[in-house]
Amino acid sequence: MTIFSTIGDIVSSGVPIGCLYALVAVSFNILYRPTKVFNFAQGDMVMVGAMTAATLLGFKWAPWPIAVLLAMLLVGALCLVEEQIAVRPVLERAGNTWVITTLAVALIIDNVVGKIWGADPLIVPAPFALSTEPISVLGLQISPYQLALIVLTFVLVGAAEALYSTRTGKAIKAIAEHRDAALLRGIDPVFVNRCSFFVGGCFAALTGYLASPLIYASTAMASGLLLKGFAAAAVGGVGSSRGALAAGLVIGIAEATGAELLSGGYQQAVVLAVALALLLARPAGLFGQAQTRIV
């Protein structure tokens, strides 16, 4: 075993998984930017998206794009319901009680899915009949689907960043900057919040579907993706999609390095130690900007 083969193994394991963490982090950010709410049910939204898509694909009556679209619409609607009953009422009264209410939504979803789906994971074939069998690319053992996932992640992150250059994106940024001032300029924060929750839900479902060919769709997938997606969002700089991508890759590679070189259950500690070190060095995250407030 040479050092180059070890590095190659770490990269081929860490980068695709890191891309999944980045996508979860981006879905966090889509909701967070206008609302300043961290949706603790986001891991469950990813899971519901994955399980719904897998179930619809299992029926074999719809091609995969239709199945994925339906899963995205369902989870988008679920997020919209969450916004209506668990987020907006508490935001109107101010305070940070959304921590509890979004956590409550996560627990409710967790309870309900146990009645619908069992513990068995569901196999989801990769789209476009891409293979998940590894092939040798520049000395790396990586599958065509993993390569496609990496490319798609960059595209989706680019699209999320580009969204903020549009009129709607600027409205979101304005609300993030100062809610009341944005309202005075004719921007409806309630409508923008709703749209963000819907789009964030759709994005979470898409992430769940994209993760399924690699880690299988299962009701157990929510917790792992929530934790590492949250870490990627925080390390990257909350609200920054580019930061989420960079941090997701760092976390994926740190995790693969821990598993490759340490074993003995230390790989989780490696991930958290890297996240801690980065946040100590840059408290606002890799791409975050320190905010000043005049008092």
Place this chain on the structure above:
Amino acid sequence: MHQRGRRSEVVPGRQGLSRRTFVASALMAEFALMTRIARGQDSQPLRVGMVRPLTGRFASSYAPLFVAARIAIDEINSAGGILGRKIEIVDEDDDGSPAKEPGVMKKLLDEGVGVVLGPVGTSQALSALPVATNAKMIVGSGSFGYEAQDGAKYPYHFQFIFNNFVQAAATVEYIVDRRRIKKVGIIQETTGWGQGYGLGIVDELKKRGLSPVAFETFALSATDLKPHVRNVQRSGADAFVLGTSLPPTSALLFDAIRSVEYFPPLMVGASGLMGDVLLDILPPDVLANVYAAYLRAFTYTDAEPPGARQLAYVKKILKYPESKGQEPNSAVSPFYDFLYVLKHVVEEQKSFDPDKIKAGFEQVHDFPGMFGSLSITPENHCAVPPNALAFIKLSSARDPRAMGCFRERVES
């Protein structure tokens, strides 16, 4: 007068209550009392708690384990109950959460429940047992952890399941003694079950003067097991012990084995490898080298079909919709044999006193259970010995002879 007086004293006495009348009345009263007690017992069913997740993520996956309990209860009640008392189920939802177990056990205690089936899961059972032990509740849990077999620590708990130490002992015996393989690599999950299983494998290897050539550990939240599998591959292990208990992690492990193309001559695991979806991940020729520990009573070979008693039991299991897709979990549930041993012990002791039941359980020797010959000692409360296990071909799950619950046994 005195005599008359004495006579007059005696006469009423003789007229009112002669010795014969007294004895007859006493016998009748005794009979009436016994009848009343018997009627009272008939009308007072034996309340048995069922602790299980009725809500939450584990609800549908744990439900199949309780099918066997319902079959046993139906059979026992149809045959007159236990000492004339019918069994009545008291359901309690623990949400599969260890934190809720002490409260659930206290609630059952308040409801007058003295016998409990469940909870399922090692950490869940270990959280429930201190409360149950203090209250002298007779518990048959669904814990696969070796800790729960300790008769000194949990004197009122009895384990009718092949725990992780039993599986580890049978696994090493198969790999080293029967297959003559000495280079053993292990991967284990960081659950209570996984850590006990890995520890048991290492202990059993040590007894044979061996140590594992690779020992990998992963957290349940891991999303990629390829680095771990590669480490075992690099160690040159000829036998790979797969310490996963949950289908999602088993699927990730199989996927990693396929991706890094590590196909050692032998891969052996526990009952966590028996999910149907796993059969589609590995190529058939690789799957042919993957075996799992399973109850010998539920295995068959070309020469030896399953036993008639097990066949009848499996036919009942298959009638329950909860067992669909989870047939092996329903079949090897610990509750069927636990309930029959409870009936045997209570009827032998003629008492529902927990101390007498405990003493009776500890005297069980070679009880002809559904799982095979069951024995309990005061020190070891696990009724299933390593020799009750056999190794089965995972690929036999889709053999029509398997009927969902049986598996083909490997003889060498």
